[in-house]
Amino acid sequence: MATRDNWSVGRVAERSGVKVSTLHFYEQRGLISSHRNPGNQRRYTPDVLRRISVIKAAQKLGITLSEVEQAFSALPENRTPTQKDWERLSAGWQEKLDQRIRYLERLRDHMTGCIGCGCLSMKSCPLYNAEDELATEGAGPVILDRNGVPD
Known part of the structure; x- marks a missing residue:
């Protein structure tokens, strides 16, 4: 027992x-x-x-x-x-959480627009990422990641 x-x-x-x-x-x-x-x-x-x-x-x-x-x-x-x-x-852990919150807010506010991922499938992509110019900045959603994104 x-x-x-x-x-x-x-x-x-x-x-x-x-x-x-x-x-x-x-x-x-x-x-x-x-x-x-x-x-x-x-x-x-x-x-x-x-x-x-x-x-x-x-x-x-x-x-x-x-x-x-x-x-x-x-x-x-x-x-x-x-x-x-x-x-x-x-x-x-506070700063890391604050970074995540800021990232999620950016994602929420921009998820229906161009995020710089390279897909070029949206009408706004040619304005923000003409011919995937953002590829020179790195992989993934470059526009969202510019201000630092937690891994």
Whole structure:
């Protein structure tokens, strides 16, 4: 029988809303950790739910797992983030999020016009990108990307 401090992988998956395979993946990447019981089964402490929640929240904001790994590695002894840690982590991601918001606003405002992608299929393309002149600036939607776009 699982105790409060000895959660099975299934219980963590159910409570956190992620698949068991995702928990294994997070563990392989060092984002969460478990211990083994005498029967060699994975067991977690409840604080793993906070780490998973931070991972999920970061991903919803467009933060990569590599960035989450980097942020978690700054925590002493790989401990679970506290509220103060989350405030610091999210503040560190603020500029990246602001860039994404600006990009999405540009996309929203210009998605029905020429974005400099090179397709030349719209009536406005000859005005903004005659004969795909913007190809010299790089690949993709050059007009949207001019002001910096998060990867």
